[in-house]
């Protein structure tokens with residue numbers, strides 16, 4: 001045995017790592033129940049710890065516990081970590097679970113045979129390493145297929161790690177086929193020590209990568225909460241102010257026009273009064289969705305107040321903004337708003353106020369104030385109307401109206 005690769009010492013390190021990270025993940029999962037999979041990963045680490053305790057007692061306790069049970073538990077530990085990771089990243093995990101359970105059912109009798117019927121350490125190593133290799137390569141492939149989003153870097157990293165573990169275990173299996181009969185596992189050789197180190201790397205990498213991507217997920221959720229209106233899923237005022245400031249600077253710099261449409265559902269109080277607040281909420285959601293679906297991707301839709309929405313139209317001049325507002329007005333008034341409960345089919349109309357500005361003249365507050373003024377006019381003129389408020393000079397400059 002090469003110095004530094006003492007199997008019992010490695011087993012103790014695995015035990016400590018498994019317990020520390022397993023308990024840590026359990027506590028994490030308790031305070032963040034929305035992270036599905038964390039409890040499973042924690043269970044996996046604890047199983048690995050238990051398996052390595054039993055393995056560390058080789059020659060002190062019966063072979064049934066230190067060989068057959070220990071390996072079955074370690075295999076279950078890796079399976080639990082795999083299922084937890086797949087669940088956490090939203091990948092299909094049932095097939096992996098069934099596949100791992102099948103391998104486990106095969107593993108126990110094979111180990112029993114090569115321990116008590118024909119004691120053959122090489123055969124046991126070949127079998128368990130092949131099983132780990134298949135499991136790791138399966139996980140690598142499944143995690144690699146994770147769709148492109150902010151967490152893909154983590155899944156790609158894990159996927160490559162599992163692919164490496166899979167290759168190392170496959171190599172160990174092939175190596176052992178060619179190796180002379182191993183007399184004592186505790187003194188087997190460097191490749192077997194390396195395979196125990198793999199478990200340490202596996203515990204550490206999966207533990208910190210999962211925790212790290214959980215932090216990113218939380219950060220993302222906080223950003224969404226801070227910028228998105230929870231009811232209508234449109235931007236809130238805070239996000240609008242930030243995006244408007246950027247858009248205004250960009251348009252000023254490039255000399256582009258910017259338009260604003262303020263829209264407000266007509267007589268919305270009656271909807272609430274007649275059908276209740278819940279139906280009112282559903283109408284708001286439906287109204288916002290209809291606006292969103294009929295705008296360009298780079299237009300910004302924000303909930304400006306109760307039932308009032310603002311549309312920021314980058315690179316859009318006054319005549320175009322008026323046309324867009326008119327299109328939206330017609331769309332809203334033509335279709336019925338269907339509440340979740342199909343019993344409510346409501347005829348809804350909305351009023352629209354439009355303003356626009358150009359290049360260096362753009363002043364965000366003035367733009368919103370003008371759109372608000374135009375909206376007031378639309379309401380005063382009988383509702384279900386589009387009104388604009390523009391500077392005469394701008395209209396002449398654009399030469400459109």
Ligand SMILES: Nc1nc2c(ncn2[C@@H]2O[C@H](COP(=O)(O)OP(=O)(O)OP(=O)(O)O)[C@@H](O)[C@H]2O)c(=O)[nH]1
Pocket residue numbers: 231264265266267268269270272276277278279280281284305306307379383
């Ligand atoms: N259901 C629901 N109602 C809301 C929400 N926010 C504001 N409202 C209601 O929207 C209604 C707005 O009423 P008003 O400002 O009087 O305006 P209106 O009835 O739409 O009349 P006009 O705007 O003049 O056409 C009020 O009854 C608010 O309670 C919300 O999030 N959900």
